[in-house]
Amino acid sequence: MIIREMKAEDYEEVYAMWQITTKRALSKADSKEGILKYLARNPGMSQVAVIDGKIVGTVLAGHDGRRGFIHHMAVMPRYRRHGIGHKLAQTAIDKIQADGIDKTHIFCYQNNETGQSFWKNFGLKRRDDVFVYSYETNPKE
């Protein structure tokens, strides 16, 4: 298994993987245009895990100059619980830290028990003192 930078040409394979692992979290921001823009804005930070030439895990990572953010932390079901998620997350956080950012945020649906367990196991403390407010340019009807 190798962890390497996610590249623009990975998009189709990664998006197909997200249809299996991350469907609920997908939005217009995950269009090819959106993801290519994200990768160009945060060069070298997003990662894929590859086994036998096949992408089996992803993490999108970036920062806004002040705080880091991680999205689409995902591993294909048959490869889970072998530490691939941890390696992807650690690589992403290391890349963000290397850019001088000390704090990285992760959003996780409250009813995503696997996600909650994963981040707790990874050593992160869940915050109960913050609400997330979201502004949308074109909210759905």
Ligand SMILES: CC(C)(COP(=O)(O)OP(=O)(O)OC[C@H]1O[C@@H](n2cnc3c(N)ncnc32)[C@H](O)[C@@H]1OP(=O)(O)O)[C@@H](O)C(=O)NCCC(=O)NCCS
């Ligand atoms: C979360 C996810 C990326 C973890 O990937 P992974 O490669 O299995 O992670 P690791 O092997 O590094 O870590 C395993 C730990 O994650 C948690 N975990 C993984 N699968 C789990 C499951 N089915 N139920 C409960 N906890 C689970 C456990 O804490 C586990 O530790 P354990 O095996 O010692 O119990 C993967 O389960 C996944 O893709 N889930 C769907 C997408 C998702 O929910 N992403 C998180 C968004 S916040």
